[in-house]
Amino acid sequence: MKNLFWLLFIFFPGMFLTAQTPKNVDGGAVKTLNDVSKKYAEFSTIQFDFTYKREKNTKTLETFKGKLFLKGTSYQTAHNDQQFYCDGVTIWNYQPVTNEVSIFEYDENEEQWLNPAKMLANWSKLYRAKLIREEFVNNKILLVIALTPVKIQSYYKIQLKIEQATNELKSIAIYEKDNTIHTYIVDKMIVNKPLDDSKFKFDVSQYAGIQINDMR
Numbered sequence: 001m002k003n004l005f006w007l008l009f010i011f012f013p014g015m016f017l018t019a020q021t022p023k024n025v026d027g028g029a030v031k032t033l034n035d036v037s038k039k040y041a042e043f044s045t046i047q048f049d050f051t052y053k054r055e056k057n058t059k060t061l062e063t064f065k066g067k068l069f070l071k072g073t074s075y076q077t078a079h080n081d082q083q084f085y086c087d088g089v090t091i092w093n094y095q096p097v098t099n100e101v102s103i104f105e106y107d108e109n110e111e112q113w114l115n116p117a118k119m120l121a122n123w124s125k126l127y128r129a130k131l132i133r134e135e136f137v138n139n140k141i142l143l144v145i146a147l148t149p150v151k152i153q154s155y156y157k158i159q160l161k162i163e164q165a166t167n168e169l170k171s172i173a174i175y176e177k178d179n180t181i182h183t184y185i186v187d188k189m190i191v192n193k194p195l196d197d198s199k200f201k202f203d204v205s206q207y208a209g210i211q212i213n214d215m216r
Helices: 001-012 030-040 115-120
Strands: 045-058 058-071 074-079 082-086 091-096 100-105 127-137 140-149 154-161 169-177 180-191 211-214
Touching: 030 140, 045 074, 074 211
Parallel strands: 100 211
Antiparallel strands: 045 058, 045 180, 058 074, 074 082, 082 091, 091 100, 127 140, 140 154, 154 169, 169 180
8 A cells, every 4th residue: 555655645735834944955945845735735626647657777667547536634546456545534445356345444643654644744854855956848847856754764765846837746756775766747637626525435335246355
């Protein structure tokens, strides 16, 4: 489930809180992140279409497209033959190929992975942010920001690309210490589209013969 929560780290509304890093140290990164937060916090719902790529030593190992829907602390995403649902109380992971669903309790104590809202709210305690360069792509300026974990992790850097003119996140890359790079690219964003709460619940009664693994 770890890759799912990297995805939530990218897209969850209110993802960035104000940090007190001086501009001459972070190059303006914190201000940019706060501007992104303010923009996304105004949306009642968000839909992202994204492309994922996993690389190692310049070779592409995996790639797929997916969707992520967000509403408050609820989310639903489908990618790579898996579906995830969360209503803020329960998490369901459904695998259509095997017609199998695993059910987990939404545990606030597992803040870093199973409580995305809390994880993102505390980002400034977990990472140091720095604007490392600007890129000019398709007549747009992208700000490239590096997040370095304060504590030792399996990864050593998260790299964000944010469009300067719109304060929209365009991509994120996670650099693992074994040279694996996980990259998520935003293909499309739709905001404030009405989403019924039922979209974030998985109804096992709709799947005949389903295998249920209740991990609660």
